[in-house]
Amino acid sequence: MTGSSGQAAPTVTGPPPASGPATVIVGSGNAGLAAAVRLSQRGVPAILVEKNARLGGQLHLSGGAFSAAGTRRQAARGIQDSPAEHYADVLRISHGTATAPLVRLATEHAATAVDWLDALGFPFVDECPAIVRGHEPYGRARTYWGAHPRNGGAAILETLLPHLDRAVVEVRTGEQVVEILTETGTGAPRVTGIRTIGPAGERVVPATTVIMATGGYAASRELLAQLQPRYAQALVGCLPHATGDGHRMLMDLGVPMTGQDTYLPTMGMIEDPDSPGYAFPLTRARLVVDANARLPWEIWVNAHGERFVDETGLSPDHRERALLRQPELSMWGIWNEAALRHAPSSPIGPDWTAEQVRAEAAAGRWLHRADSVAELARMVGLPPAALSRTLAGYATDQPDPFGRTYRPDPLTEPPFYAVRTTGAMLLSRGGPVVDELLRPVTTSGASVEGLHAIGELLGMGQFSGDAFAGGMSVGPALTFGVWIADRLAEQRQQAPAR
Numbered sequence: 001m002t003g004s005s006g007q008a009a010p011t012v013t014g015p016p017p018a019s020g021p022a023t024v025i026v027g028s029g030n031a032g033l034a035a036a037v038r039l040s041q042r043g044v045p046a047i048l049v050e051k052n053a054r055l056g057g058q059l060h061l062s063g064g065a066f067s068a069a070g071t072r073r074q075a076a077r078g079i080q081d082s083p084a085e086h087y088a089d090v091l092r093i094s095h096g097t098a099t100a101p102l103v104r105l106a107t108e109h110a111a112t113a114v115d116w117l118d119a120l121g122f123p124f125v126d127e128c129p130a131i132v133r134g135h136e137p138y139g140r141a142r143t144y145w146g147a148h149p150r151n152g153g154a155a156i157l158e159t160l161l162p163h164l165d166r167a168v169v170e171v172r173t174g175e176q177v178v179e180i181l182t183e184t185g186t187g188a189p190r191v192t193g194i195r196t197i198g199p200a201g202e203r204v205v206p207a208t209t210v211i212m213a214t215g216g217y218a219a220s221r222e223l224l225a226q227l228q229p230r231y232a233q234a235l236v237g238c239l240p241h242a243t244g245d246g247h248r249m250l251m252d253l254g255v256p257m258t259g260q261d262t263y264l265p266t267m268g269m270i271e272d273p274d275s276p277g278y279a280f281p282l283t284r285a286r287l288v289v290d291a292n293a294r295l296p297w298e299i300w301v302n303a304h305g306e307r308f309v310d311e312t313g314l315s316p317d318h319r320e321r322a323l324l325r326q327p328e329l330s331m332w333g334i335w336n337e338a339a340l341r342h343a344p345s346s347p348i349g350p351d352w353t354a355e356q357v358r359a360e361a362a363a364g365r366w367l368h369r370a371d372s373v374a375e376l377a378r379m380v381g382l383p384p385a386a387l388s389r390t391l392a393g394y395a396t397d398q399p400d401p402f403g404r405t406y407r408p409d410p411l412t413e414p415p416f417y418a419v420r421t422t423g424a425m426l427l428s429r430g431g432p433v434v435d436e437l438l439r440p441v442t443t444s445g446a447s448v449e450g451l452h453a454i455g456e457l458l459g460m461g462q463f464s465g466d467a468f469a470g471g472m473s474v475g476p477a478l479t480f481g482v483w484i485a486d487r488l489a490e491q492r493q494q495a496p497a498r
């Protein structure tokens with residue numbers, strides 16, 4: 001038995017009990033949890049290993065929106081749609097750069113997962129499925145999300161958890177998988193188990209099937225520097241467990257990564273001064289950049305104090321690409337008291353009042369207010385002369401160099417406000433090369449028997465290419481969790497009784 005690190009594996013503590021689970025799921029985010037719940041419903045014993053103390057992964061923070069075509073909910077609302085159209089739309093939005101066979105598999109089976117969630121009592125908000133414009137819109141209403149006072153992901157978590165039958169699926173929290181164990185005979189490599197470190201120390205869990213659902217690596221500076229070096233300075237916008245453990249273990253097995261060159265920033269996120277490098281959760285504070293949701297009165301400038309895009313443009317893709325070209329992935333939102341007083345909503349979301357903005361600016365931690373442009377520029381580290389020129393240019397009647405026509409206030413009257421935002425990474429882009437059964441494929445072209453990769457581990461780059469296709473991380477994570485569980489349950493039914 002060889003370990004994925006290349007080191008000799010520790011002595012196996014004993015053979016698996018004859019009737020015991022031969023299936024291990026690693027990670028309990030929406031991919032691993034969906035697989036665990038579905039397996040438990042189908043009576044397939046398994047072990048769910050989770051390094052955190054709680055189950056749920058990014059569902060504790062995520063917006064939890066997912067996309068699917070051909071669902072019961074669409075049919076009930078008379079929406080004509082099909083997996084083929086969903087697939088074509090994802091390839092259009094991703095400029096043909098997503099991994100087509102994976103998108104095909106995910107879109108073909110998405111409705112099964114969504115109808116299942118529906119049957120489990122998922123609290124869909126009334127308006128969905130909808131066409132959502134926070135990312136480049138689909139051509140059909142096929143995005144869904146749940147009602148929850150905290151965040152959409154929590155609606156998924158609270159739907160799934162009560163259906164996890166722990167008599168069928170043993171749950172081990174606080175136990176970290178550190179190695180995938182394989183054996184290589186004359187044929188393809190085959191998984192034989194995992195090695196973990198937990199409260200009981202180190203142990204080997206023998207298994208014939210291992211489903212890796214360990215999520216992404218957006219919180220690992222080291223892996224970002226290795227896999228997405230040009231954008232390693234992006235703000236971390238996800239929970240800190242996203243350290244790419246699964247990516248490392250698969251690379252140790254000789255599995256190449258793909259899709260990592262496709263980063264696009266999530267805009268408007270603000271660095272939390274108490275957690276350098278991390279953004280405030282979107283539900284706490286952000287600059288609202290989506291002109292579909294709110295037409296900005298402010299301007300955005302880069303580190304040179306210069307504007308770089310029409311702030312009121314409706315294409316998320318266009319503005320995200322514009323930010324990608326700016327130094328340090330950073331921009332500053334600049335407005336004045338008149339804008340704060342007269343605009344229908346404040347620049348800071350999710351729904352800050354003008355009073356709250358003024359109070360935060362008075363504290364001066366991440367939001368700043370000054371009585372002159374020069375003073376504001378000094379406070380936030382922008383070149384004063386350039387910022388003055390930019391504001392003066394914005395205030396003229398000349399045609400806007402970026403084509404902006406909505407200029408409700410010339411931003412000439414003090415006091416002025418500024419907030420710095422930096423392109424963020426909510427989810428990582430790279431993931432392992434897999435075959436049509438979601439088995440990682442090594443550089444020598446061999447699929448690892450018994451091993452499967454699902455969820456964000458596969459990488460947003462594979463599902464969205466160089467863009468953001470809405471709901472295409474949560475959606476495929478749920479879909480593949482259900483799909484792989486169904487395949488295993490069917491294999492078990494077909495296997496001759498021992």
Ligand SMILES: Cc1cc2nc3c(=O)[nH]c(=O)nc-3n(C[C@H](O)[C@H](O)[C@H](O)COP(=O)(O)OP(=O)(O)OC[C@H]3O[C@@H](n4cnc5c(N)ncnc54)[C@H](O)[C@@H]3O)c2cc1C
Nearest residue numbers: 027029030031051057058062063065177215455456473474
């Ligand atoms: C703020 C925010 C908003 C988002 N909104 C959306 C959205 O609306 N739509 C969308 O499609 N996507 C969205 N995403 C992305 C999406 O939520 C995630 O990509 C998805 O939830 C990941 O699910 P997962 O199960 O693959 O991974 P995770 O949820 O990250 O779960 C992985 C689990 O594996 C565990 N784990 C990791 N390594 C080990 C190990 N070595 N041993 C044991 N356990 C391990 C982790 O602790 C974790 O519990 C958002 C992300 C964020 C941060």
